[in-house]
Amino acid sequence: MLYFLLVRVELSLGGSMAFFSFLDQKKKKDALRELAKERKKGISAEQLDKANREIHLRLLQSPFFLEAERIFSYVSMEGEVDTRIILETALQMGKRVCVPRCIPGKEHLMEAVEIHSMEELIPQTYGILEPRKELPSSTDWCFDLSLIPCVMADQRGGRLGHGAGYYDRFLEKSRGKKLCLCFSWLLYDKIPMEKTDIPMDALLTEEAYFAFH
Ligand SMILES: Nc1nc2c(c(=O)[nH]1)N(C=O)[C@@H](CNc1ccc(C(=O)N[C@@H](CCC(=O)O)C(=O)O)cc1)CN2
Ligand SMILES: Nc1ncnc2c1ncn2[C@@H]1O[C@H](COP(=O)(O)OP(=O)(O)OP(=O)(O)O)[C@@H](O)[C@H]1O
Secondary structure (H helix, E strand, C coil): CCCHHHHHHHHHCCCCCCCCCCCCCHHHHHHHHHHHHHHHHHCCCHHHHHHHHHHHHHHHHHHHHHHCEEEEEECCCCCCCCCHHHHHHHHCCEEEEEEEEEEECCCCCCEEEECCHHHHHCCCCCCCCCCCCCEECCCEEEEEEEEECCHHHHHHHHECCHHHHHHHHHHCEEEEEEECCHHHHHCCCCCCCCCCCCCCCCCCCCCCCEECC
């Protein structure tokens, strides 16, 4: 309840981090996840659809997508930038495409699995599509382009996920350009970053592209 109230005050202050300075990192992150939920409530299906289409257009025309031979991408769940068309286009273009598969257990680890068709994906935890168990995991974790989901992101490479650390652990070992896909209404001034948080190389929204390195 307290954090819900803080989020409301934070909203009315226009997203500055100053109000949160006395809270510890985890609580700040949890409050931002609540803020993201609040912001999503104000978005219509039409706005979501339009923003998704604009992000797809920007990404699919970009040199870093066109030139990438090996792509890693999340398979989107509700509320995230939709990656289905991106994955289908990459497969049609003959690119090598890997998507994540969670390894069962408390370690919160993911592996990259190469797919050749969307039919190779089946719903797993939270309804997220993942490669079937029979498909081998990739031994090569070097990607020309990795598309990373977020709950919120900032314009300095900061990224907030669901708090399980799956992506931070994965990105510690993978290589290549890390591009976060984010709707502009989920941007925040400064996401609190911990030692284990891996910064993004670039950010794409329906309004702009930001490169950080
Ligand atoms: N598309 C996608 N795949 C992904 C992730 C992701 O963020 N996006 N993950 C990145 O970690 C991992 C899955 N982990 C997840 C952890 C929590 C929630 C989630 O929606 N949590 C809800 C609470 C759900 C509940 O209580 O039932 C929430 O945060 O509101 C989703 C994915 C691996 N695959
Ligand atoms: N490489 C790592 N090794 C050990 N612990 C880690 C690592 N990365 C993250 N963690 C831990 O995992 C927990 C969740 O981290 P955090 O809140 O930053 O996740 P997130 O970035 O929101 O989620 P995700 O990475 O799944 O999108 C934290 O307790 C963090 O310390």
